[in-house]
Amino acid sequence: MTRTLLAPVRALGRGTRVFTLAVGSWGSLVVDAVRALRWVQIWAPLTLRQMTRIGVDSVPIALFIAAFTGIVLALQASYTFTGAIPLYFVGVLVGKTMMLELGPVLTGLALSGRVGANISAEIGTMRVTEQIDALETLAYPPVAYLVVPRVIAGTIMFPLVTALAIAMGIVAGWITAIQLLELSTPEFVNGLKxxxxxxxxxxxxxxxxxxxxxxxxxxxxxxxxxxxxxEGVGRSTTGAVVASSMVILVLDAFWAVLLL
Amino acid sequence: MSEKRDALVGVVIIAALVVIAAGTLWLEGSSFSGERTEVAAVFHEVGQIKSGNPVKLRGVRIGRVQEVEVLADGSGVRVHFRIQDGIRLPEDAAVVLSPESFFGDWQAEIHPRTRFPHADFADPREAGELPGYALPDISQLTATADRISENLAELTDRVGIAFSDETARNIASLIGNVEEVTERLSDLVTQQAASFTDVTDDVRRATQGIGDAALEAQVALTRMNQLFAQAATGDALDDLVALAANLRILSEGLQDTNVTVQSMASRVDSAFTALDRVVERAESGEGSLGRLLADPTMAAGMEGTLAELQVLLQDIRENPRRYLRLSIF
Structure with a gap:
């Protein structure tokens, strides 16, 4: 009886402990990555390759998502803006929404599934096949070899991909506005500006x-x-995508509170 | 493979940077070419103007707001504008900030100051600065309209209180009285019109009589002329002199009679006045006559006295010796 009553409390405590350990472990990895920056000769040659995989290869999916987001935004804006609100506000809504919210967040969520899962699966496989242990045995810093290039590539390429996605979303909204709505290019641009x-x-x-x-x-x-x-690799991949998505949404709110 | 990858990464980076830079500049309204001139203006307050808002001259966009800063002494706001070079501003140029639409976007317009003679422009602090004035925001206008509507509501309430049922009845009664007065005035006017018609007829008749008299006088004068023209004029004049003397005597007699009549009328008037006073005193119950008229007991006493007097007279007639004794010796 007592065990049953205490089960939720124990679950809360366990969850807090696991979360704290995970955050601590993640923080420790980040600190290790910062320390590993000194091995430039190790991570620098690998960074460009990771930029290709994380950034360049992600451009098509990011543009695809942004294009259809822009189309939907324009159509929904025209559906909403009836009566007193002039239709050129479609440009306002498409531009503001793509720049402030949907561009970064949707691109981040899409890339968390593609990039985060890819990184987790790749490194997880190296872990379970003891390739990372082999690197450590060879005195080759695994963080500098595996983590730093990926984090630097992701930190650099995400905003670039997001910028292209925002531009694609706005262009898609503009094309939608002039093709499907009774809106001219000057009107849309006026609203955009x-x-x-x-x-x-x-x-x-x-x-x-x-x-x-x-x-x-x-x-x-x-x-x-x-x-x-x-199985562990699969679990790690799933965990990485879920955690990344949740952190993206939390960060989205955090930046909104902090900067807007 | 490595070169191709490098190129791809480079292309993506360059494309993204170009998109970011060019897009930002384009959306901000920056011009990629052409010289720019900086102009500053001072305002008491600037509404919702901010960096990037358009600057217009005669409705045409010629630049944008560069910077908005509060003056160090806090007495106003200085706004810096960047406008196209070579544009000649009006002689008495002033900057007016106003909402560009109903949705919160503002603009700065350069006008001759004389176009806004009643606007409270802020005085420039430094040479080359322009005076500025911010038009009221929609919210301010709405607040003013709200105050006006509140005042109207209060006024309506007061009218409602003043115009009660009793007031309505009074007004209805007043209207009825006015109608009655109007009817009476109408009747009076009708009567006066009839009287005026009569007077007019009288005047017409009098005029006719005067005309006839004038004709007769003319005939008489004509005859007199004929008489004067004849030889018997001297006799006629003598007769007329005698007639005039007689008439004078008669007139003097009538005048004396008139004086006598006036004197008699005066005496009659004073007699009537005295009689009026007596009657007035009698009516008010003063004096014996008044008491006799006003007091029924006195009248009864008088009647009793008269009855006794009649009995006494009757007794005297029947028995004179009882009261009179006549002896010669």
């Missing part, structure tokens, strides 16, 4: 940079802590 602030772009890039850092670092963390065989 109406409430634009340069800080909007800065805000989007700050968010995307933070998303790139957490997605890659969390993917590396889950991969480094993979245990067991193929």
């Amino acid at each position: 109406l409430f634009f602030l340069p800080f909007d772009v800065t805000y989007a890039l700050i968010k995307a940079t933070s998303f790139g850092f957490v997605v890659t670092s969390i993917g590396c963390h889950f991969g480094f802590n993979t245990k067991g065989g193929a």
Whole structure:
């Protein structure tokens, strides 16, 4: 009876302990990565390759998501803006929403599934096949070899991919507005410029940079802590995607509170 | 393979940077070419103007707001603008900030100051600065309209209180009285019109009589002329002199009679006045006559006295010796 009553309390305590350990372990990995920056000769040649895998290869999926997001935004805006609100506000809504929210967040979520899962699975497999242990045996710093290039590549490439995605979303919204809605290009551009602030772009890039850092670092963390065989790799991959997505949303709110 | 990968990464980075830089500059309204001139203006307050808002001259966009800063002494706001070079501003140029639409976007317009003679422009602090004035925001206008509506509501309430049922009845009664007065005035006017018609007829008749008299006088004068023209004029004049003397005597007699009549009328008047006083005293119950008229007991006493007097007279007639004794010796 007592065990049953205490079960939720125990679950809360266990969850807190696991969360704290995970955050601590992730923080420890980040600190190790910062320390590993001194091995430039190890991570620098690998960074470009990771930039290709994380950034360049992610551009098509990011543009695809952004394009359809822009189309939907334009259509939903025209559906909503009836009566008193002029239709050129479609440009306002598409531009502001893509820059401030949907561009960075949707790109981050999409790349957390693609990049985070990829990193976690790759490093997790190396962990369960003891390749990382082999690197350590050879006195080759695994963090400098596996983590630093990926985190640097993700931190650099996420904002660039996000910028392209934002531009694609706005272009898609513009094409939708002039093709499917009774809106001209000058009207859409007027709305786009109406409430634009340069800080909007800065805000989007700050968010995307933070998303790139957490997605890659969390993917590396889950991969480094993979245990067991193929099942463990799968579990780590799933955990990395879920954790990255949750952190992206938490960071989204955090930046909004802090910067807006 | 490595070179291709490097190129791909480079292309993505360059593309993203170009998109970020060019997009930001384009959306911000920056021009990629052309010289720019900086202009500053001072305002008491600037509404919702901010960096990047358009600057217009005669409705055409010629630049944008560069910076908004509060003056060090806090007495106003200085706004810096960047406008196209070579544009000649009006002689008495002033900057007016106003909402560009109903949705919170503002603009700065350069106008001749004389276009806003009643606007409270802030005085420039430094040479080259322009005076500035911010038009009221929609929210301020709405607040003013709200105050007006509140005042109207209060006024309506007061009218409602003042215009009670009793007031309505009084007004209805007043209208009825006015109608009655109007009817009476109408009747009076009708009567006066009839009287005026009569007077007019009288005047017409009098005029006719005067005209007839004038004709007769003319005939008489004509005859007199004929008489004067004849030889018997001297006799006629003598007769007329005698007639005039007689008439004078008669007139003097009538005048004396008139004086006598006036004197008699005066005496009659004073007699009537005295009689009026007596009657007035009698009516008010003063004096014997008044008491006799006003007091029924006195009248009864008088009647009793008269009855006794009649009995006494009757007794005297029947028995004179009882009261009179006549002896010669």
